[in-house]
Amino acid sequence: MNFEKKGDNKNITSSYLWQRTWWKHFGHIDNGQYGFDKKLSILFLYNDNNELRAIAPFCIVKRKLKTVYETPF
Numbered sequence: 001m002n003f004e005k006k007g008d009n010k011n012i013t014s015s016y017l018w019q020r021t022w023w024k025h026f027g028h029i030d031n032g033q034y035g036f037d038k039k040l041s042i043l044f045l046y047n048d049n050n051e052l053r054a055i056a057p058f059c060i061v062k063r064k065l066k067t068v069y070e071t072p073f
Contacts, residue, residue: 019057027059035061 030036045054
């Protein structure tokens with residue numbers, strides 16, 4: 001991707017390939033650890049010259065609340 005080359009970012013976790021692989025494997029897991037009903041949300045940030053400056057992927061998840069039961073003594 002031209003954006004990755006231009007930014008010269010050495011962090012593998014911010015590469016397109018890593019993000020795509022992560023979503024492929026974890027995007028559809030519904031459990032207590034990774035959440036439920038995930039939605040991929042990607043934020044694109046541009047400067048005043050309309051040049052792409054950053055891409056920030058987010059994973060919006062639903063979590064189930066754990067109920068704490070009190071035991072009577």
